[in-house]
Amino acid sequence: MAENITNNAAWEQAKCLPRHIAIILDGNGRWAKKRLLPRNAGHLAGSETFRNIATYCKEIGIEYLTVYAFSTENWKRPEEEVGGIMKLLDKYLHEAIRDMREKNIRMKVFGDVSRLSPQLQQLIAETDEISKDIEGFQANICINYGGRAEIVRAAQAYAEDYAAGKVTDELTEDMFSNYMYSAGIPDPDLLIRPGGEYRLSNFLLWQCAYSEFYYTDTLWPDFTPQELDKAIEAYNSRDRRFGGVKP
Numbered sequence: 001m002a003e004n005i006t007n008n009a010a011w012e013q014a015k016c017l018p019r020h021i022a023i024i025l026d027g028n029g030r031w032a033k034k035r036l037l038p039r040n041a042g043h044l045a046g047s048e049t050f051r052n053i054a055t056y057c058k059e060i061g062i063e064y065l066t067v068y069a070f071s072t073e074n075w076k077r078p079e080e081e082v083g084g085i086m087k088l089l090d091k092y093l094h095e096a097i098r099d100m101r102e103k104n105i106r107m108k109v110f111g112d113v114s115r116l117s118p119q120l121q122q123l124i125a126e127t128d129e130i131s132k133d134i135e136g137f138q139a140n141i142c143i144n145y146g147g148r149a150e151i152v153r154a155a156q157a158y159a160e161d162y163a164a165g166k167v168t169d170e171l172t173e174d175m176f177s178n179y180m181y182s183a184g185i186p187d188p189d190l191l192i193r194p195g196g197e198y199r200l201s202n203f204l205l206w207q208c209a210y211s212e213f214y215y216t217d218t219l220w221p222d223f224t225p226q227e228l229d230k231a232i233e234a235y236n237s238r239d240r241r242f243g244g245v246k247p
C-alpha cells in the first residue's frame, strides 16, 4: 500500500495533499444487504475499511482524518443494530489502546460521550490519555456526534465562561472555533461521502464552511486507497477561492 503512493511522483511533487480529510462512513447497511448479510456485518466490514484508510492516510502524510461513525440521529435505529455498533466500538477502542503507541496514531472522539456506556467512556478517556504522549497523525472519530448539537454546546460553554468572567472579549469566529470538539485543528480541506448520498447529515456544519466535497457511489466497506487517491486528485483539480477572485 505504502509503495503505491511513495512511488507516485505526482504526490511527491504536488505537495497539495489536504491537511485534513473528513469522511462520512456511509453505505455499510446496503453493502451487507447486497450480500444477504445482517446490517451489522456491514458495520464490521466498514470498521476494517476505516482501519485501512486511516493507515493509508497516515502513510501518505495526511495530518488529520475525521470520520463520522455514529450520529445523534442514529439512535433511531433498531436496538440490535445500535448494540452491534457499540460492541464494535468497544472492540475497536481496545485495539486502538493496544496499538496506537506503536502505530504512532493519536485519537480523539468528537461527540457527546455521556450517552455511551461507562465502559466505552472509560476506553475513550484512555485513548485521550495515550494520545497526549503521541505526536503526528490524528484520527478523530465522531460518535453520538451532531453538527447542530456541537454548535449549541459551544454556545452554552461560551455563555458560561462569559457569565463567570473567564472571557470578556467580544465573541469572534476564531474564539468560537475553540469551543468546538475540533479546537486547534484546521478545518477539513476535503470532505468525502461514499454511499451515493448527496447530503451532510448533520456532519461538521461549522467546520465544513469551505471544504471541498467529493461524493462517490462506492459503499464505504468497498472504499479503497485508490478511491482516496481519486478523491485527492479531484481535490487538487479544484480552485479554492474562499470568496476571493483568482489573481
Ligand code: IPE
Pocket (backbone or CB within 6 Å): 025, 026, 027, 028, 029, 030, 031, 069, 070, 071, 074, 085, 195
Ligand atoms: C453508515 O452506514 C454507518 C452508520 C450510520 C452507523 P449505514 O448503516 O448508514 O449504511 P446504509 O446507508 O444503510 O447503507
Ligand code: IPE
Pocket (backbone or CB within 6 Å): 024, 025, 026, 027, 068, 069, 070, 071, 074, 197, 199, 201
Ligand atoms: C450519516 O449516515 C451518519 C454516519 C455515517 C454516522 P446516515 O446513513 O445516518 O445518514 P442519512 O440517514 O442517510 O442522512
Ligand code: MG
Pocket (backbone or CB within 6 Å): 026, 027, 028, 195
Ligand atoms: Mg446510511
